[in-house]
Amino acid sequence: MIVKNLKNTSDNTCKCNSWIDHWERYTKNNAIFCSVQKCVDQAKVGAHVLKVSSTDKDWYIVPLCYSCNKSDNNLDIGSTSLALANVNDTCG
Numbered sequence: 001m002i003v004k005n006l007k008n009t010s011d012n013t014c015k016c017n018s019w020i021d022h023w024e025r026y027t028k029n030n031a032i033f034c035s036v037q038k039c040v041d042q043a044k045v046g047a048h049v050l051k052v053s054s055t056d057k058d059w060y061i062v063p064l065c066y067s068c069n070k071s072d073n074n075l076d077i078g079s080t081s082l083a084l085a086n087v088n089d090t091c092g
């Protein structure tokens, strides 16, 4: 799956300790490595992303490393599970 990192989302918070915890809670996975294909860096942040070329315009969380989190490029996250970023549907 191709996603794009959303900028200026650092003001968004949720009731989990962090967005990476939010992702772990709702996907029931452990965030170990960055979700980007071929990236072998450790997952450091739960990034807000949008699906590219999809009618689904919801915001999602995926674990990324610091450098992928700064990327403006489209990111191929393969079959990584997505957690909804909308707190009304999750931890809110």
Ligand SMILES: [Zn+2]
Binding pocket: 014, 015, 016, 022, 087, 090, 091
């Ligand atoms: Zn949360």
Ligand SMILES: [Zn+2]
Binding pocket: 034, 035, 036, 039, 040, 041, 064, 065, 066, 067, 068, 069
């Ligand atoms: Zn990465």
